[in-house]
Amino acid sequence: MNSEINRRVLDNGIVVLAAENPAADIIAARIFLRAGSRCVPAKLAGLAHLLAAVLTKGTTRLSSQEIAERVESVGARLSADAANDYFLLSLKTVSADFAEILGLAAELLRSPSFPEVEVELERRIAMQAIRSQLEQPFAIAFEQLRDSMYQDHPYAFSTLGTEETIATVSRADIEQFHQTYFRPDNMVISVVGRIATEETIALIEEVFGDWEAPTIPLPILNLPAIATKPNLTITPQETQQSVVMLGYLTPEVLHPDYAAMKLLNTYLGNGLSSRLFVELREKRGLAYDVSALYPTRIDSSQFVVYMGTAPENSQIALEGLQSEVDRLTQTILTEEELTTSKNKMLGQYALGKQTNSQIAQILGWYEVLGLGIEFDDKFQSDIAAVTAQEALEAACRYFIEPYISLVGPEAIVNQFSN
Numbered sequence: 314m315n316s317e318i319n320r321r322v323l324d325n326g327i328v329v330l331a332a333e334n335p336a337a338d339i340i341a342a343r344i345f346l347r348a349g350s351r352c353v354p355a356k357l358a359g360l361a362h363l364l365a366a367v368l369t370k371g372t373t374r375l376s377s378q379e380i381a382e383r384v385e386s387v388g389a390r391l392s393a394d395a396a397n398d399y400f401l402l403s404l405k406t407v408s409a410d411f412a413e414i415l416g417l418a419a420e421l422l423r424s425p426s427f428p429e430v431e432v433e434l435e436r437r438i439a440m441q442a443i444r445s446q447l448e449q450p451f452a453i454a455f456e457q458l459r460d461s462m463y464q465d466h467p468y469a470f471s472t473l474g475t476e477e478t479i480a481t482v483s484r485a486d487i488e489q490f491h492q493t494y495f496r497p498d499n500m501v502i503s504v505v506g507r508i509a510t511e512e513t514i515a516l517i518e519e520v521f522g523d524w525e526a527p528t529i530p531l532p533i534l535n536l537p538a539i540a541t542k543p544n545l546t547i548t549p550q551e552t553q554q555s556v557v558m559l560g561y562l563t564p565e566v567l568h569p570d571y572a573a574m575k576l577l578n579t580y581l582g583n584g585l586s587s588r589l590f591v592e593l594r595e596k597r598g599l600a601y602d603v604s605a606l607y608p609t610r611i612d613s614s615q616f617v618v619y620m621g622t623a624p625e626n627s628q629i630a631l632e633g634l635q636s637e638v639d640r641l642t643q644t645i646l647t648e649e650e651l652t653t654s655k656n657k658m659l660g661q662y663a664l665g666k667q668t669n670s671q672i673a674q675i676l677g678w679y680e681v682l683g684l685g686i687e688f689d690d691k692f693q694s695d696i697a698a699v700t701a702q703e704a705l706e707a708a709c710r711y712f713i714e715p716y717i718s719l720v721g722p723e724a725i726v727n728q729f730s731n
Contacts, residue, residue, distance in 0.1 A: 318676065318686050319510045323518060326498025326526050330676045330686060331513040332505045334669055340411040340506030341669035344402040344418060345681040348494035350472045351398050351611065352534060355465060359439060359474020360482045360490055361395035364427075366435035367487070368393045368402070371426040380417065389414045393421075395472055398611045399681045400494070405670055408507045412516055419520045422495055432484050439479050446471070450720040451621065454556040457546040458718035462560050462615055465537040498526040503677035505669040539613045543714040547726045554601055555627040555721030558619040559634050563711045566609045566682055572695035573707035574616065577641060578607040580654040580704075582618060583661075589618065593633050599626050603634075611682060616711065624725040631729075635715065641708035646701040658696055 321329045350361045369391065370377040384391045389406040391414060402422060406414045446452035456471060463469035473479070502521075504513045541562055564570045582589045582605020594600040602621040608614055618638060622630040646654070666672050679688045719726045 319514075320680075320686055321514055323497070323522060325522065325524055326496075326500070327517065327521055327524075328501045328680055329514055329517050330501065330503040330673075330680060331508075331510040332503075332672060332676070333508060333510055333513075334505055334672070335507045337669070338408050338507050339405065339669055340408055340504065340508050341405045341673045342403070342411075342415065342418070342502060342504045343670075343673045343677040344404075344422065345501040345503070345677045346400040346494055347398075347499050347531075347681055348400040348490070349396050349398045350470065351467045351536070352494060352532075353467060353490070355467065355470065355478070357474075357478060357482050357486055358467070358470035359472070359479040360486055361400060362472045362474065363432070363435055363439060363479065363482055364487050364490060365393040365395040365400065366439070367427050367431045368421055368425050370431040370435075371428045372420050373424045373426050374420065377428070377431060380421070383417055384414065387413070391418065397468060397472065397608075399678070401677075403670070403674075411506075411508065412520075415516065416520050419524075423524060425491065427484055427487050427491075429484055432487065436479060436482070439473055440476055443471075443473050443476050443479065446473070450550060450552050450554065450556040451619070453548050453550065454558045454619070454718045454720040455617075457548060457720075458558050458560045458617065458716055459615070461542075461544055461546050461716050461718070462562060463539060464542075466539050466612065467536065468539075468610070468612065468615075493532060496526055496531075497521060497524045499531060501677050501680045503673040503680070505673040505676070536612065543716050545717045545729060546719070547730055548720045549723035549726055550720050551722055552720070553624075554621045555624045555630070555719065555725060556619065556621050557627060557630045557634060558617060558718040559631075559638060559715035560718070561616045561638075561711050561713075561715055563607060563614050563616040565612055565614055566684065567611075570707045570710065571609075572692070573699050573704050574607055574614075574711070576651075576654055576658060576696060576699050577704055577708060578605050578616065579658040580646065580650060581605045581637065581641065583657065586653075586657070589620075589634075589637055592637060593620065593630075597633065599630050599633055609682070624722045627719065627721055627725050628728070631717070631719075638712050638715070642705070642712050645705045648701070651699075651701050651704070655696055655699070659693060662693065662696075 319331045353360045387410040391404045589603045600620045605618045
C-alpha cells in the first residue's frame with residue numbers, strides 16, 4: 314500500500330496523505346485532529362463527544378437543515394466522531410461531488426456555530442446513552458475496570474463522559490476546546506479514491522490553504538502518571554448473567570512489545586478458534602460470551618479478558634480466565650499456535666484495508682498517532698517476526714496481577730469481597 318501513498322505537509326502545517334484508487338467512482342476522506350478525549354480535563358469528560366455531535370449542526374453561514382440537505386442531495390456521507398486519541402471528520406462522495414463536500418467539511422471545521430439549542434439536545438441524547446450503558450452489565454464492568462486501571466488519567470472515562478461531567482460542559486467550553494485544538498498544524502487529511510494525487514493536494518490547498526496556524530503553540534498535555542494498583546471492584550446487579558473481567562496495564566503502540574501483545578490478544582481471545590473460546594466455552598460450557606481486547610493507544614493500553622456466564626459459575630469463570638492468562642506466562646506457544654495466530658491476524662488486517670474508507674482511516678490514524686505511513690508495512694513485518702520466546706517474555710512482563718471487575722446478582726458477587 315505504501316508505494317501508492319503521497320505525503321505532503323502544506324505551508325500551514327496540514328499533513329496530506331493521498332492515494333489514488335480508480336477502481337470505483339468513490340472518494341473517501343478522513344480529517345483527523347490530535348484532539349480526542351485524551352485532551353479533555355476529567356471534570357469535562359464527554360466534551361469531545363459533545364463537540365462531535367454538534368459540529369455538523371450549524372456554521373456561521375449554514376443551519377443544521379441546510380448542512381443536511383447539502384450532504385443528502387448528492388448522496389454523500391459526512392460524520393464527526395471523537396475517540397480517545399483523536400477527533401475525526403469522515404466524508405465519502407462520488408468523484409464529481411468531492412470538492413463541494415470537502416468545502417463543506419472545511420466550513421464545519423473552521424466556523425461551527427454550536428447552536429445552544431443543538432448543544433442542549435445533544436447533551437440530553439448523551440445523557441440517555443450514558444443511562445442506557447448503566448443498565449448493561451458489560452458496560453458497567455468495563456467502566457469500573459477502566460476507572461480502577463487509569464484513575465485520574467483521561468482514559469479512565471468513556472468518551473461519552475458521565476452524567477455529572479456532561480451536565481457541566483457548557484457551550485463556552487466547547488468553543489474554547491475548538492479554538493485550542495482545531496487548527497491546521499494539528500490536522501491530518503487522508504484522501505483515497507478516484508482522484509489524482511496532485512489534484513488532491515491542489516484541492517486541499519485551495520480549500521484549506523488560507524487557514525493560518527495560530528502563533529500560540531498547542532498546549533502541552535501534563536497527564537497524570539498511570540500507577541499499577543491492581544484491585545477488585547464489584548457492582549451488584551440483578552441480571553441473568555454475571556460479567557467477569559480481568560485487566561492488565563500493557564504497552565502503548567510505540568513500545569517494542571506492542572506486536573507481541575497484539576499477537577497474544579489474537580491467540581487468546583480473537584474469534585471462534587481462539588484459546589478462550591475453545592477452552593472455556595466449547596469444552597467447559599462456561600461462557601455465553603468470552604473474548605479479549607487490547608486497544609491501540611498513545612499512552613499505556615489495557616489487555617482485558619472477559620466472560621459473560623451464569624451467576625453460579627462466576628467463581629470458576631474467574632479462575633478459568635486467570636488460568637488461561639497465567640498459562641501464557643508459563644507455557645511457550647507451539648510453532649503451530651504461533652503460525653496460526655500470525656496468519657489469522659495478518660489476514661484480518663488485510664481484510665480491513667479493502668475499501669477507500671478503510672484505507673483513508675488507517676493511513677490518517679497511523680499519522681495522527683505519530684507512527685507514519687510506513688507503519689503499515691512495519692506492523693505486518695513486526696507481527697511476522699514475533700517469536701514464541703518473545704511472546705512468552707512479553708506475557709511475563711505484563712500478566713502479573715490483574716485488576717478484577719465483577720457485575721452480577723448481589724448474593725453472588727458479594728462472596729468475592731469476603
